[in-house]
Amino acid sequence: xxxxxxxxxxxIAHHFIAAAHQTKHYQLAAIYSRTMExxxxxxxxxxxxxxxxxxxxxxxxxxxxILYIASPNSLHHGQAKAALLAGKxxxxxxxxxxRPEEWADLVTIAKExxxxxxxxxxxxxEQAFTTISDFLVDKxxxxxxxxxxxxxSKMPDLLDGKTPNVFSSQFAGGALMDxxxxxxxxxxxxxxxxxxxxxxxxxxxNTVDLNGSGQLMYPNFQVTIQTGKNIHSSLPxxxxxxxxxxxxxxxxxxxxxxxxxxxGEAEVLAITQAPHTMLEEARQFATMIEQPQPELYExxxxxxxxxxxxxxxxxxxxxxxxxxxxxxNDTSC
Numbered sequence: 403x404x405x406x407x408x409x410x411x412x413x414i415a416h417h418f419i420a421a422a423h424q425t426k427h428y429q430l431a432a433i434y435s436r437t438m439e440x441x442x443x444x445x446x447x448x449x450x451x452x453x454x455x456x457x458x459x460x461x462x463x464x465x466x467x468i469l470y471i472a473s474p475n476s477l478h479h480g481q482a483k484a485a486l487l488a489g490k491x492x493x494x495x496x497x498x499x500x501r502p503e504e505w506a507d508l509v510t511i512a513k514e515x516x517x518x519x520x521x522x523x524x525x526x527x528e529q530a531f532t533t534i535s536d537f538l539v540d541k542x543x544x545x546x547x548x549x550x551x552x553x554x555s556k557m558p559d560l561l562d563g564k565t566p567n568v569f570s571s572q573f574a575g576g577a578l579m580d581x582x583x584x585x586x587x588x589x590x591x592x593x594x595x596x597x598x599x600x601x602x603x604x605x606x607x608n609t610v611d612l613n614g615s616g617q618l619m620y621p622n623f624q625v626t627i628q629t630g631k632n633i634h635s636s637l638p639x640x641x642x643x644x645x646x647x648x649x650x651x652x653x654x655x656x657x658x659x660x661x662x663x664x665x666g667e668a669e670v671l672a673i674t675q676a677p678h679t680m681l682e683e684a685r686q687f688a689t690m691i692e693q694p695q696p697e698l699y700e701x702x703x704x705x706x707x708x709x710x711x712x713x714x715x716x717x718x719x720x721x722x723x724x725x726x727x728x729x730x731n732d733t734s735c
Contacts, residue, residue, distance in 0.1 A: 404688060405431040405465055407490075409481055410472030411444035414495060418470050418522070419448075421680035427688030428468070434461040462488040468691070470522070471495060474567045475574035476724065479504040486511045486519060493687055496523045496583050500574040500724055502710040509703050518699070520687045521706045523587045525654035527683040530673050531591050534641075534648070534659055537671055541643035543593060545623040548585030548653045549637040551577070551613060551630035568631065569610055572725040576610040578603070578716060582629035586709050588639070588653040589618050589625045595708035596620055601716035604632075609722045616716050655679045 406428045408415050422428035432453040435441035441454040455461035462484060468491040471481050479499050485492045486508060498521040499505045505521075512519040525531070556566035567573040568580060578601065589596065596618035603614030613630025623642075628635060639650040646663035648671075650656055659671040676682050690699055717723075 404428045404491075404691065405467045407432040407434065407461065407464070407466035407469045408444075408472070409434045409461075409469060409485075410474075410495070411435045411440050412472055415444070415470065415472040416447070417678075418472065418493075418495075418680050418684065421678045421684045422470075422688075424678055424681055425685040425688055427685065427692070432461065432464055432466050434458060458484065462490065467491060468493065468687075474570075475500060475579060476572065479508065482508055482519065483511060486515055486517060489515055489517060491518045491520075491691055493520045493522050496521055496587075497574070497579045497710070497713065498522075498706065499710055500579070502707060502714050505707055505710050509707075518687070518691055520683075520690075520702070521709075522680070522683055523583065523706070523709070524680050524683045525584055525656075526587045526591050526702075526705060527686045528654075528656060528676070529682060530656040530659065530675070531588070533671055533673060534650070534656075535592060537659075537661070538592070538641065538643065538648070541645050543620075543623050544642040544644060546589065546593075546625045546639070546641045547628075547637075548588050548625060548639045549628040549635045550581050550584045550653055551628060551633050551635035552581060553634040554631040557632055565608075569606060569608075569612075571608040571610050571723065574724045576722060577613050577629045577631045578611055578616075578713060578720075578722065580631065582614070582616070582627060582716075583709065583713060584654050585625075585627040585629065585639075586618070586712050587705070589627070590705050590708050590712070592641070593620060593625065596625070596712055599712045599715045599719070601720045601722075603720045603722065605720070605722065611720060611722055614720065616719075618712065 433441045434455045445452045469485045470493045472495040482492045508519050559566050568575045598619045601616035603611035612632040615628045618625040639653045641648040648661045651658040657675040661669040
């Protein structure tokens with residue numbers, strides 16, 4: 403049983419703990435938060451004695467085996483690096499990093515310390531994508547459209563003049579990083595790394611994007627993505643082939659995949675949706691630690707590198723800059 407530690411006391415951490423416990427591979431053991439009050443409030447719903455920490459060094463020297471990091475985006479790299487150096491396995495909520503070189507850094511440290519590092523990009527690990535990949539193997543891809551946009555619960559605060567973390571350049575927020583990563587991961591999972599990428603967006607004065615659309619370019623086709631946090635999309639995902647169009651109800655936690663051939667009747671693919679959105683990734687991470695599959699693990703690492711390279715290219719194209727990053731309007735460079 404993996405002893406699980408948590409960094410970050412938001413709702414997403416509760417969701418991961420629920421999924422982790424369902425796998426029967428993890429046992430929640432410790433919580434880290436900046437204040438003891440928030441750590442205690444987070445721990446209240448669990449009927450067990452938990453170790454609570456406000457000192458990161460003490461937390462990392464505890465008996466936990468693996469950490470789940472769900473702090474603001476800009477803190478992920480530093481916290482994950484410290485945990486890996488302490489010899490802990492690490493699961494980082496997406497986006498794991500803000501720049502591709504940060505992911506490469508974490509991978510290097512994890513290998514040196516002989517521990518695992520995972521990005522919690524839940525759709526990448528869905529069994530549904532294996533079913534879809536197998537179905538597409540004999541078809542020529544002509545393109546795709548992947549949409550993932552949800553109206554944020556933090557929009558009222560933004561409209562009141564506040565800057566929630568999800569819209570903050572200090573904390574590496576925005577639609578692309580928070581939700582756009584899902585269609586990018588779907589594209590990399592199905593088609594591999596794109597050769598280039600573009601992105602245009604509706605942006606705040608701090609350059610962080612509220613919504614946007616982009617294109618991932620492959621040698622013979624393009625994937626269009628749409629994302630947003632000030633809009634809501636109910637559009638299905640579509641994959642276009644020389645034999646017809648495959649329609650998915652979504653690109654995360656997929657429950658339906660129907661192929662509409664150019665001629666003939668529609669074909670329904672056998673998709674079994676997991677009972678929890680984070681169950682499949684939590685199970686796969688634990689299994690990888692307990693029964694390592696080096697080739698598969700390397701595929702995961704390479705996919706994450708491709709995703710973060712793509713996201714960074716898209717940010718550059720839209721001129722989205724996070725705090726501390728140099729850009730063309732920075733006269734100090």
